[in-house]
Amino acid sequence: MAADGVIHVVGLHKRFGAVQALRGVDLTVAQGEVMGLLGHNGAGKTTLVNILSTLMPPTAGTASVAGFDVAGRPEEVRRRIGVTGQFASLDEQLSGHDNLVLVARLCGASRARAGRRADELLEAFGLGDAGRRKAVTYSGGMRRRLDLALGLVGRPEILFLDEPTVGLDPPSRIGLWEMVEELTRGGTTVLLTTQYLEEADRLADRITVLEAGRVLVSGTAAELKSRAGGGFISFRLEPHGDPAVAAEALRLAGLPPGAETARGELTVPAEGSADLATVIRVLDTVGQNVTEIRHSEPSLDDVYLALTGAWSRDPVPAGPPRRAGVAKARRHTADPRETV
C-alpha cells in the first residue's frame, strides 16, 4: 500500500446515463501528501471524490483508499476517511455540539468521550461560543467550519475536501486555509478539489489538473509553472509616450509585446529578469520613459489556460506558450507574484 500510495486510482471511468463524467483517470497520492485537484465545473472533480469516498461505484477502473478497494470494501474505507463537501452535510435543527456528538457516537465513542471530542473541535474551529446554538442560525463560514469539524471527528487518515471554500468571503476562506494547513502538518493525507488556482498553489504539494474527465497534467506547482515559460514583463509609458514606437523597438530587440491592455500597459513574454534590463535599455534608447514596470512569474492561471486552451484546440499539448494572448489572461489573476 505504501508503495502504491494511500490513494491509488487506475483507469477510472464514470458514466451517468449519456454523460461521461470520468474518462480514464489515473492518480496516486502518497502518505501525508496534499493533492490539489484542479478543474472547471463539470471537469469530474466531485465525481472522483464521490467515488473515492464510497458514495458511488465507478463504471470501470479501480480505486483504492488506504489499501482497500472503494467498491469492494467500502466499510473499511469509511473507517479511515473524512469528507467535507460542497454542501454542508449537517443537521440544521441540531446544535453544532450535538452534530459533532452524533457523528462521534456513530464512530464508536462513548457519550462522555463524544462530548469531549465535540468540545475540542468546537474550540479548535472557533465555534466555542456558538456550539449550543442550532446550526440553522450559523453563517456560511460557520457551517463550513462545522462541516470540516464533522469530517474530522473520527480522526481520519485521509481527508477529502471538495471545494471547501466555495461561496466563502475572503476572511473565512483564509481562515479555512489556515485550518487545512494545520491539519496537513499533522500528517493527514488530503485530496482537495478546487477551482481556485490560488488555493491549490497555497495548500497543495502536488496539483492534478482535470479537464472533461481526464487528467490533463500533474506535478508540483513549480513544475506546472515552468511549463508556462518565464513569465511576463509589464510596463506603462509616461502619458506623452508613444506605444507604437516602444512596441517597434522591442520587436526589433526580439521581445515583441502584445496588444496594449485597457489599463494602457504593454506586456512582453520574458525568459527571466535578465530581460527586464533589456526592456528598460531598449525603451531608454528610443526615448520612451516608463512610469511603472514589473516582472511577473507565470501563475497557475497561465498554466491552466495554456494547457486547457491547448487541449480544447489541439489534442497534443503545445510547448511553453509564448503568446501574446496570455497577457490578457493575466488581468484575471488575483495575486500576481511580482518581483519588481
Add this chain to the structure above:
Amino acid sequence: MNGPRTTAPPAGLPAQPHGPRREPAGKAAQLWVLTVRQIRLVYADSRVVLFSVAQPVVMLLLISQVFGSLADRSILPRGVSYIEFLLPALLVTTGIGTSQSAGVGLVRDMEGGMVRRFRVLPLSLPLVLVARSVADLTRSGMQLLVLVVGGHLLFGYRAGGGVGGLVAALLLSTLVIWALIWIFIALAAWLRKVEVLSSIGFFVNFPLMFASSAFVPVEVLPGWLAAVATVNPVSHAVEASRDLALGGQAGSEVPAALCAGLGLMLVMMLLAFRAFRRPPEE
C-alpha cells in the same frame, strides 16, 4: 476565526497522531443514537407536533358529523353507534397521513443534510431508515392516544371490548401504521423528490383510506368499490381493530390483518433498503 490563534495547533486537531483505529459503534448503539436523533428532529418544532397530534381529533369531529348524519343505524352492526364504528377505523387511517409525512421528511433529510454524511460514515445504512420509522411511529402513537381520549371526552366513547380490547386494537393499529410508514419510506427512498412523492402520495392515500370499510360498511358500497375495499389491506386492519375494540367476535380478521401488516412491512423494508443504498446521482 482570524483571531489570535497562530500558535501550535489546538488539541484535537490532527497534530496528534491518528490513534488506534476505533471500532465503529455496534449496530444496537448505532440504532439507538440514530433513533434519538430522529426523534429530536421529529419533535423539533412544537407547532408541527401540536397540529399533527390534534389532526385525528379534527378528523373524528368532521367525519362523525358528515358521515354520521348519513349513516343509517340500519346499515351499522346491531347496537353499535357510529362513533363506536368509526373510532377504531380512524386508529388505522390516521396513520396514512402520518406515513406520508414520514416519507416527505426522509426526502428532505436526504437532500444534502446529515444523510449525505451518513453514507460516508462506518454505519449500517438500513438503520437510518429503521430509526426514521420508529421516530415517526412514536408520533403516530401519540395521535392514537389523543384520538381515544378525544373520542371519550367529546363523544363519551367507550370501547365495548373494554380496556383489554382497546389496547389490543391500539397495538394492532400501531403495527399496521408501521407498515404504512414503510410504504412511504420505500417510495421516498426510491423517488427522492418531495413533489413527486406528494403527487403520488395522493394516489396511494385516498384509495387506501376511502376504498375501504373505514367509514361505511363494505355492504353499502357500490359493487366495484366493494370489491376493491375487500382486497384493500386497510379494510382488514380496520375490521380487525373494530372487532377488538367492540369486543365482538375477534374472528379471522385479526390474524389476517397481522399477516398483511407484517408481510407488507417486510416487503417494503427490503425495497426501501435497496432503494436507499442507491448512490445519490447528481
